[in-house]
Amino acid sequence: MSDEARDLFHHDPFRQDGRTAFQFSQPHQNHHYPSIYNQNVNHEVGENSARDLNGLDHSFMSFTDCLHGSMDYSSLARAFDFSCSSPHDVVVSDNISSQKKGGGQGDSVGTGDVSGTVNSSLSSSSSEAAAEEDSGKSKKGHQTKGSEEGSEKSKKVNKPKKKGEKRQREPRFAFMTKSEVDHLEDGYRWRKYGQKAVKNSPYPRSYYRCTSPKCTVKKRVERSFQDPSIVITTYEGQHIHPIPSTLRGNSAAGLLTPSMFTALSSGPIFPQELLIQMPQTNRSHGDTSSLYSQNLTAIQQLQFPDYGLLQDIVPSYIPKQQP
DNA sequence: CGAATTTGACCGGCGC
C-alpha cells in the first residue's frame, strides 16, 4: 500500500510542477493497486482529455462527495480524467499494473514505467462499484466487533468468514497533501484503530475508521518517506451520513461540501484511488496555529466553486460550474 | 467516566 504513494513519488511527474496529481485505482480482488503514475501519463492522457472534457462540462463533485454516497467513482474518474488533459496539473491514471501487496512494497513498483494509458484504464470493470456497496462487511468478517453478542472473542481477532470469497475492497481514493500534521481535518470524525510501521519508510501508517455508526469508511494516513512534508491520505468506502456538525461551522463549510458538484452518473469505470498532491504554495506559515489553516487551505483548493486557489491545481479547462 | 488512542498480537493473502 504504501507503494501507492511510493510510486507516486517515484515518477512524480506532477511534483515537478508542484501541482496536483490524481490517481485512481481499483481495489479489485485483493490488493490490486495500480501502479499509477507513469511518466507518460501526461501525454497520453491528453488525448482523451478532450473527450472527457465534454462529458464533464457541467458536473463536478467534491472529494467529500466522494466520501459520500452522493458521488460515484466513475464520475470522479471522469472528472479527473478530463483534467488530465492538462499536461501540467492533473493526472489521472487508473491503469492497472497491479501491484500486489507483498510485492509492491518493495518499491519499485511504480518505478518503472507503467504502461498503461489512461484510457484503457477507464474502462475497467464496473463490478467494482458494486463491491463497494457491500463493502463493509467483507472486511474480515468482524466489523461488528464490539457489540457482538455471544461470540466470546475467542482468541483475538476474527472469525473466519466465508472462505471462498475473497474480501473485496471498497473503492479507494487517496490524496496527498503538503502538511505538517498527519491527520488532516476533513469534516468527519475518525477513530484511530491501528498503526503500523511502513516498510521502507520511517513513518508509520495510521488507520482510522469513521466513528459514525454503520459507516464503514476507513482511511489510512501516512507520511511520504521521500518528502516528509507530504501526507498521504487514502479513503476507502463512502460515507453514508452527512458530515458531522462539529466542523460544519467553519471548516466544513470551507471544506469539501457535498453537492458542490454534481456527480455524473454513468460511466464505465470507477477508479478507486485518487491521489492529489497539493501545490506547495501552502506552506508558508510557520506557527502551529497556522497548521490547521494550512490544511484547510489545501483542501479548500479542491473546491470548484471558488476557483481562486483551485486554479492552481485544476486547470482552466474546467468548465463553468453548475448552478 | 466515557471516548479516543496506543500497541502488541493475530489473521489472511500472496510470493517464493
Next chain:
DNA sequence: GCGCCGGTCAAATTCG
C-alpha cells in the same frame, strides 16, 4: 508450506 506483510482487533492506557 513457509515467511512476509498489510490490515485489524482489542486490552490497556490516556485523554477530556
